[in-house]
Amino acid sequence: MKTLIVCVSQHHGNTKKIADAMAAVLDAEVRRPDDVNVEALAECDLIGFGSGIAFGKHYQRLLSWVETLPGLDKKAFVFSTRGASRQGSHHRALKGKLEEKGLTVVGEFSCQGFDTYGLMKLVGGIARGRPNEQDLRNAEEFAKALEKG
Ligand SMILES: Cc1cc2nc3c(=O)[nH]c(=O)nc-3n(C[C@H](O)[C@H](O)[C@H](O)COP(=O)(O)O)c2cc1C
Numbered sequence: 425m426k427t428l429i430v431c432v433s434q435h436h437g438n439t440k441k442i443a444d445a446m447a448a449v450l451d452a453e454v455r456r457p458d459d460v461n462v463e464a465l466a467e468c469d470l471i472g473f474g475s476g477i478a479f480g481k482h483y484q485r486l487l488s489w490v491e492t493l494p495g496l497d498k499k500a501f502v503f504s505t506r507g508a509s510r511q512g513s514h515h516r517a518l519k520g521k522l523e524e525k526g527l528t529v530v531g532e533f534s535c536q537g538f539d540t541y542g543l544m545k546l547v548g549g550i551a552r553g554r555p556n557e558q559d560l561r562n563a564e565e566f567a568k569a570l571e572k573g
Contacts, residue, residue: 425571427452429472430460432486438505438537438555439476445560446472446503446533449567457489465496470570471527473518474503476537481517490521500527501570503563507539507550533566535559 427450433440443454452472465471473490475483482504500522502515511534519529536559540549555563 425450425469426467427470427472428460428465428468429454429474430457430486430489431472432456432475432483433505434483434485435476435541436538439474439503441555441560442503442505442533442535442563443472443474445563446567449564450571457486462493465493465498468498470499470501470530471496472501472503473522474533477504477506477508477514478541480512481514487517487521490518490525493525495526497526498528499530501531501533502529503533503566505535505537505555507536507541507544509536509551531566531570533563535562 429443429447429452431439431443431454447454473486475486502518504514506514515532522529536551536554538549538551538554544550
């Protein structure tokens, strides 16, 4: 199964750690949106899309890039790291855009990631140490389940 993981991780590199753990299981490449050859997406069986969460959704860099994609009848998965303890509806915007492009979202993963944005900085940040070893193991288990289909 040819898999590509597209990831934007710019706050602390939290989401990249999750992407790398999944990529090792799926034998996938991890790329930033700017480094993806969009035509080559046609050769993928599965495409992962992930970033940190900003203002309740995936990073705008990822959302805007998805808007530029052609229609793709492919399987996809969505992942994120976030400061908040609960996932809430953070994935809704990205999932909606992927589905508009014809992609079928077959799985979702999210965990906390060290967050020092804004007022959080004043208290030394939240979710320090995340993603942790358990988060990485959970990401691997998620990827194994994707592999099995
Ligand atoms: C500008 C900005 C806005 C953020 N907004 C949210 C938010 O709305 N909800 C949340 O749970 N975390 C929020 N965070 C925390 C990040 O989602 C979290 O630290 C994430 O793990 C960062 O991922 P990265 O290191 O891969 O970029 C925000 C962080 C930044 C820098």
